[in-house]
Amino acid sequence: MTTRRKFIQVGALASLASFTKAWGKPTSKVSKPVVISTWNFGVGANAEAWKILANNGRALDAVEAGARVPEGDPKESSVGLGGLPDRDGRVTLDSCIMDEFANCGAVACLEHIVHPVSVARKVMEKTPHVFLVGEGALKFALEQGFKKEKLLTKESEKAWKEWLKTSQYKPVANIENHDTIGIVALDAKQNLSGACTTSGMAYKMHGRVGDSPIIGAALFVDNEIGAATSTGVGEEVIRIVGSHLVVELMRQGNSPQQACELAVARIVKNQPQKSREIQVGFLALNKNGEFGAFALQKGFTYAVYSNEVPNKIFEAKSYY
Numbered sequence: 027m028t029t030r031r032k033f034i035q036v037g038a039l040a041s042l043a044s045f046t047k048a049w050g051k052p053t054s055k056v057s058k059p060v061v062i063s064t065w066n067f068g069v070g071a072n073a074e075a076w077k078i079l080a081n082n083g084r085a086l087d088a089v090e091a092g093a094r095v096p097e098g099d100p101k102e103s104s105v106g107l108g109g110l111p112d113r114d115g116r117v118t119l120d121s122c123i124m125d126e127f128a129n130c131g132a133v134a135c136l137e138h139i140v141h142p143v144s145v146a147r148k149v150m151e152k153t154p155h156v157f158l159v160g161e162g163a164l165k166f167a168l169e170q171g172f173k174k175e176k177l178l179t180k181e182s183e184k185a186w187k188e189w190l191k192t193s194q195y196k197p198v199a200n201i202e203n204h205d206t207i208g209i210v211a212l213d214a215k216q217n218l219s220g221a222c223t224t225s226g227m228a229y230k231m232h233g234r235v236g237d238s239p240i241i242g243a244a245l246f247v248d249n250e251i252g253a254a255t256s257t258g259v260g261e262e263v264i265r266i267v268g269s270h271l272v273v274e275l276m277r278q279g280n281s282p283q284q285a286c287e288l289a290v291a292r293i294v295k296n297q298p299q300k301s302r303e304i305q306v307g308f309l310a311l312n313k314n315g316e317f318g319a320f321a322l323q324k325g326f327t328y329a330v331y332s333n334e335v336p337n338k339i340f341e342a343k344s345y346y
């Protein structure tokens with residue numbers, strides 16, 4: 027008799043068959059520890075994370091240290107300091123973090139703090155809550171000793187004033203006006219953790235929150251199965267609870283690569299027209315050190331650091 031679980035697996039594999047034809051990229055496997063992160067700036071983040079992983083450190087510490095690199099870099103206009111502002115000229119940051127025990131913390135629409143990922147970790151460790159937003163998140167950060175700083179750099183202010191001339195909000199693919207770091211790691215003890223941090227879509231409405239701080243959307247970790255993270259137009263990731271979907275697809279027996287492909291295909295199915303014009307990318311890593319990546323459009327890059335792959339950038343295959 028076909029059990030329901032088997033039926034779901036068969037369904038997943040059947041729909042996968044057509045994807046395998048289209049892309050056919052096998053999942054890659056490396057030994058632990060390993061860290062993978064989104065976009066080219068993942069290289070700097072991975073290097074910092076690796077210092078911890080190579081010393082038998084915890085994946086949670088590694089992903090936090092990694093995420094802090096682009097957050098603190100004023101030249102990165104999509105994360106932390108120097109991030110492009112919303113349409114009112116305010117830099118509002120979103121971030122979350124999750125560990126091997128399913129502990130998690132998040133902040134959204136947080137202003138004036140360079141390292142939201144570390145505030146998210148404090149929410150996880152010091153409060154009975156998972157998610158703080160806006161004024162409350164800032165108040166908590168200041169109480170925890172974070173410094174209030176000006177995040178809008180001259181360059182980002184100039185770009186925003188230029189944008190105001192047309193005030194057209196049209197998210198475009200890849201690095202043009204958005205980039206988020208999502209970072210997941212498997213440590214030497216075979217534990218998984220992940221983090222995600224961003225200034226969100228440039229020139230968004232004030233108060234808009236994307237996928238990046240939402241556990242299950244831009245980040246999910248299940249220490250029995252794997253971890254996943256996302257980047258791109260957050261609204262589309264939220265609609266499918268993307269990273270949770272990727273992890274659950276792995277639980278059903280899909281490889282990390284297959285799981286990312288199936289999640290992207292779900293976005294295409296839901297939004298056939300819109301999906302042609304926007305970018306969404308997923309990264310996944312399973313408990314055995316197998317990883318995969320897939321995006322809607324070409325151009326989604328990610329960085330991998332392990333003993334076999336010393337911090338290299340790859341370009342993910344794409345649906346279109």
Ligand code: SD4
Pocket residue numbers: 204205206224225226227235236237238256257258259260261
């Ligand atoms: C957001 N997902 O705020 C983020 C933006 C992003 O690459 O990832 N850009 O929707």
